[in-house]
Amino acid sequence: MHKIVLFFAISLTIIIGWGSLITIGDTVPSNIKVSDKLIHSSAYFLLTLCWLIALNKNYKYLNINTYIIFLIFFYGIIIEVLQKTVTANRQFEIKDILANLLGIAIGFTVFKVFQQKKLLK
Structure with missing residues (x-):
């Protein structure tokens, strides 16, 4: 189970980076109204949950959760900086x-x- 979630975490990390840095034009139909901020929150919710679950068993004695949260947060900042510096639109x-x-x-x-409800093993 953890290997599958790790695969999803790595894949989602790549997809978020790629999706955040590609040039977008009129690829999204104009009749679909989805909040950009909702997309950001949802993507980083899934990313965080996947990484926390994937590494939950591997590092029991190291508080890896704090590192994961900070790394994902800084990943988002790096993506924003790259959007300003390396993308045109x-x-x-x-x-x-x-x-x-x-x-x-x-x-x-x-x-x-x-974790508290023992739903993660």
């Missing part, structure tokens, strides 16, 4: 970082609830 937004942080916080909270 993307921009740095503090609100995106805050949305990422909200997703991370919710992901960590859900993970802790699962």
Whole structure:
């Protein structure tokens, strides 16, 4: 189970990075209204949850959860900086970082609830 979740965590990390840095044009139909911040929060919620579950058993004696949260948070900041510096049609937004942080916080909270209820083995 953990290997599958690790695969999803790695894949999601790559997909988020790729999706955040590609040039987007009119690829999203205009009749679909989805909040950009909701997408950020959802992506970082899933990313956090996957990494926490994937590494839950491997590092019992090291508080890896703190490292995971900080690394994912800084990953989001690096993506925002890269959007400003290496892309032509993307921009740095503090609100995106805050949305990422909200997703991370919710992901960590859900993970802790699962852990307390012994739903993670």
